[in-house]
Amino acid sequence: MSTPALELHDRVPERVLAVVAHPDDLEYGAAALVARWTGAGAEVVYVLATRGEAGIDGMAPAEAARVRTQEQVASANVVGVSTVEFLDHPDGTVELGLPLRRDLAVAIRRHRPDTVLLCNHRETWGRGRLNSPDHRHVGRAALEAIGDAGNRWIFPDAGGGLPPHGGVREALVCGSPLATHVADVTDTVDLAVASLAEHRAYLEGLREHPMADPEVLRDWLELAGRQAQGRGAAVTFELFSFSARPGPTPALPDRARAGPTARRAPRRSRRRSAAPRSVAVAVAVSNPVTSHRPGGVRSR
Ligand SMILES: [Zn+2]
Numbered sequence: 001m002s003t004p005a006l007e008l009h010d011r012v013p014e015r016v017l018a019v020v021a022h023p024d025d026l027e028y029g030a031a032a033l034v035a036r037w038t039g040a041g042a043e044v045v046y047v048l049a050t051r052g053e054a055g056i057d058g059m060a061p062a063e064a065a066r067v068r069t070q071e072q073v074a075s076a077n078v079v080g081v082s083t084v085e086f087l088d089h090p091d092g093t094v095e096l097g098l099p100l101r102r103d104l105a106v107a108i109r110r111h112r113p114d115t116v117l118l119c120n121h122r123e124t125w126g127r128g129r130l131n132s133p134d135h136r137h138v139g140r141a142a143l144e145a146i147g148d149a150g151n152r153w154i155f156p157d158a159g160g161g162l163p164p165h166g167g168v169r170e171a172l173v174c175g176s177p178l179a180t181h182v183a184d185v186t187d188t189v190d191l192a193v194a195s196l197a198e199h200r201a202y203l204e205g206l207r208e209h210p211m212a213d214p215e216v217l218r219d220w221l222e223l224a225g226r227q228a229q230g231r232g233a234a235v236t237f238e239l240f241s242f243s244a245r246p247g248p249t250p251a252l253p254d255r256a257r258a259g260p261t262a263r264r265a266p267r268r269s270r271r272r273s274a275a276p277r278s279v280a281v282a283v284a285v286s287n288p289v290t291s292h293r294p295g296g297v298r299s300r
Pocket residue numbers: 021022024025135293
């Protein structure tokens with residue numbers, strides 16, 4: 001099956017926030033792109049909704065959370081990422097709703113990225129393979145949180161009242177079956193495989209499944225490269241573009257400042273600005289040959 005013509009994406013961002021549901025989600029492809037970016041000077045932060053405590057069949061959740069946290073941090077370090085945050089939503093039962101959106105909007109306001117890196121939030125991985133609720137909910141919430149983070153009237157007190165951040169230009173979603181772009185990762189395949197290999201307990205728990213061998217990632221990336229204009233290795237993704245608002249956030253108008261007549265301002269402003277300002281532009285980085293939650297391995 002041939003890959004449709006994809007547009008080459010070679011922009012190196014300055015600040016990236018990668019948001020996924022579980023430890024290992026970024027390591028089945030996206031980490032190759034992270035390694036390329038950090039190698040070029042980008043700052044990348046990982047935020048995980050869960051600690052993946054329900055991800056190892058033979059290990060109790062409390063122990064799995066401890067082990068997988070360590071493995072994720074080690075994995076991030078391999079590709080130049082030193083900040084890994086966990087939001088501690090429950091693995092396997094992450095809910096799409098305001099608490100998750102609020103947590104992610106706070107993360108965006110705290111780290112102030114120009115690019116958000118995500119994994120597949122679509123219903124399937126393509127070809128009839130159903131995606132998991134956690135993946136769908138976290139990816140969708142992250143895209144929506146991009147708009148929330150830029151709107152001062154949405155979650156105004158969350159995170160201690162951080163200032164809004166409307167500077168996200170793109171969001172990339174790994175594994176989307178609707179890939180639109182491709183990035184060359186020929187030079188970072190080895191790092192990506194090494195990053196995945198840090199998930200030792202998780203991979204061991206997969207036993208005989210082909211995805212238990214981190215070298216399978218090399219095969220996937222090289223296959224994607226051959227399908228993308230003959231590159232050595234590639235990551236493909238669906239790209240969403242946002243109307244970033246660079247520069248300092250404008251001061252509040254006088255009428256919106258605290259005071260008896262100002263209290264209604266947030267509600268009016270929110271309604272008026274909802275359509276243009278809350279539209280989340282998400283860039284998706286997807287690898288059509290990856291399906292990192294195959295049926296029968298994990299029900300998450
Ligand atoms: Zn996952």
